[in-house]
Amino acid sequence: MATTNSRTLARFMLLPSVILLLAWMIVPLCMTLYFSFIDYNLLVPGDKEFVGFLNYEFFLTDPAFFESFFNTLYLVTGVLLITICGGIGLAILLDQAIWGRNYVRIMVLAPFFVMPTVSALVWKNMLMNPVNGLFAHFAIWLGFEPIDFFAQMPLFSIIIIVSWQWLPFAALILLTAIQSLDREQLEAADLDGAGPFSKFFYIVLPHLSRAITAVILIETIFLLSIFAEILVTTSGGPGYSSTNITYLIYTQSLLQFDVGGGSAGGIVAVIIANIVAIFLMRLIGKNLEG
């Protein structure tokens, strides 16, 4: 692919898919942008007049916005923290020569294949339910009052559920990274007098930095738009205590039929996602180089 000829040809061949992708992205974005500037409520038929930034003003000054904005941040950072720390631990365990290692690896990956709604429902009805749930039985057996997870700690419960889904992903990526670590480096560290902790912090962790960065970036993209788990468990409540931006937009545009307000929220979400992306790339993007 070096000559001018072949490069020109390559561009032409790429054109259809690029145009398709662009249209796929640009058209909805433009429509959302357009809706966000008009007064458009499905319950109030009539003329859709241009209202300027009024929709944005309503969305951004709504107290629910701030609550759900911080909920989104807590959700993303909480899940990232649990999956990265847990993932590193799991990866190190799975890297040991234990009996039946291959089966254990497949089993560890299993939660990733379960649909978000299904796993959230399993957690809601079978584990965290204050009457029938496994945790409740366990608490009673220990002589404690069972916890009503979704009423007392809704956001934390959702963080746990989502972490459970994403832990295998992080563990698997980090496991492959650990396996690519040169054993002789660890042996050299052994000879240099490094204990298990020194070896972990000075050799294993720096080696994992690139994989950790990749996990953070990929997970963040998906975690910003968590929706199904909230819908089937808490429906964003009590109050707005487990509502994130995505869910807030849903309540605005679909439950209140306010297309204009929802669109403004959508645009705000896009902007937030971009800010987070730029912030992350600045912060840890250099780990991906070289």
Add this chain to the structure above:
Amino acid sequence: MGSITLKQVTKNFDEVNVIKPLDLEIKDGEFIVFVGPSGCGKSTLLRMIAGLEDTTSGNIEIDGIDATKTPPAKRGLAMVFQSYALYPHMTVRNNIAFPLKRAKVSPAEIESKIANAAKILNLTDYLDRKPGQLSGGQRQRVAIGRAIVRQPSAFLFDEPLSNLDASLRVNMRLEISELHKSLATTMTYVTHDQVEAMTMADRIAVFNAGIIEQVGTPLELYKNPVNKFVAGFIGSPKMNFIDAPQNEDANVSCIGIRPEHITLSTEQGTWAGTVGVIEHLGSESFLHINIEGKGTVTVKADGDCPLKYGDSIYLSAPADKVLKFDNNGLTIR
């Protein structure tokens, strides 16, 4: 202080026996080279001495104290790996400082030791680079630097030069020999290159399939190999082995002559042959001569040897330079 004694040491990987019972005494301050073909267990033995591999049976003594079960860091040995095993995300300075920091040496002392090692190894200008920004030879020097700052009682090298190109290898060979002379520390050096072994070693241990065939100074091994394997392994080009002539006594199954001990003549000699390929190296030439019914032998001749491909030639060798081997491959004296 740095004597290492191996007593009846063996090693099994699962059921496979890799090192057969083996005794070896490495004296303090000595440069000993383990040499042998690939897969004969040299690295395994070195790693056992370092403590990276368990010893199946037998004892390893360091400075007269049993160290068979001592963890690697406590043995006071330093190892230089074939892959260098530098820590890629640390600068050269931190790589060299790593063992010192683990040993809780004071920062000022660390600084002076690094400066000293960097001076010896010509690394002063590279201290703030990462290993990825260094050439192979420089990386090798960093690995050596990391080893010497610990002031170990012995150094272990596992084929440290095999990743370098030929001319750099010659330089590093000299540098390591130089280092041995100035530090006067025990060095154990693994290689499968017999030239490295001959040029660097005080003593050479020739390995074959998990046993030591012979231990001795380079010249001892060259002049008096105990068997055919050692005779063939030491010396370059290889010794020529020829089926024993009819008039020899029945014990002798084969004789060995080094290429440099064969004389050529156009008139008379013990064997008659035709000249095959000639390799001209300038200072000398290697002739591959085909002897009817005996096979091809290599002969070392002068650089300006006038012979050509296809010439007829006679070969002979002085009787005192010819080695005789019995049916078991042992040398007959």
